[in-house]
Amino acid sequence: MTTDPDPMRRLGLQLAWHGSVTETRIRKALGAAGLTPRHAMTLMHLDAGPVGQRALAERLEVDPSVLVGILNDLETEGLVERRRDPADRRRHIVAITGSGSAALGQTNAALDEVERGIFGNLSDEECEQLRTLLGRVNSSAEDFTCGE
Template sequence: MTADQDGSHPPQRLGLLLAWHGSVTQTRMKKALSAAGLTPRHAMTLMHLADGPISQRGLAERLEVDPSVLVGILNDLEGDGLAERRRDQADRRRHNVALTEAGEAALHKTNAALDEIEDGIFAGLSAQERDLLRGLLDRVNTSAEDFTCDE
């Protein structure tokens, strides 16, 4: 009889393990981001802007948020001088979003803080194992659209 079978250890349900590790990781990440003055959504938005300007609609799709939610995020980032919206010269109805110099500096500081946290969290994994974990997590179905909750 194994330790799991005799009841001395809780069942190792993958969903519960992922939720527990996610909760601990989220707490650590939020603490690191708050030191940079950002929320996770703000940081993710800056990361998506790192490759250059993108349309506001395209950014909402990448972040998988409603455009109205993105407006609030961008209002915050613009208010802090980290991002800016500009009308697209080719299509005046469309806005493009870009990092400012202050946004690039904030992103650099954020990435350094997150690197430190991730190095601690994944210290027990080799670079190859981290890549494997990333690949496996990419295949985990976490789309909210695929789940309904019947109460």
């Protein structure tokens, strides 16, 4: 890693800066539809089909109690529905509704616009390289080492 005093040579600071700007733009775009990034991610995961509530919490990497709040918000807006699993009454199945699918379409259009603005100077190949590199970045809260 570098000890260069130029802050733009510090990858962590640069990633934090770009992350902050990106988050602000995404929150603004999603806020117009009354959604948060967690709401949007939940709808995206449900778009593939109904899923158990516990499995959804694992996919979203959130505590089940946090997911309950997210689902309460989405259910109040008519974007998802929860129902008991007929095979196991203790288990809840979560599904996106027609309104949720429509909201997801608007969400994806808003995200596409934000991403065009952010990544417009990158080629498709460069975007794919960035996805690959970001996938390799260790952002685990438990591990604070870099490059060891």
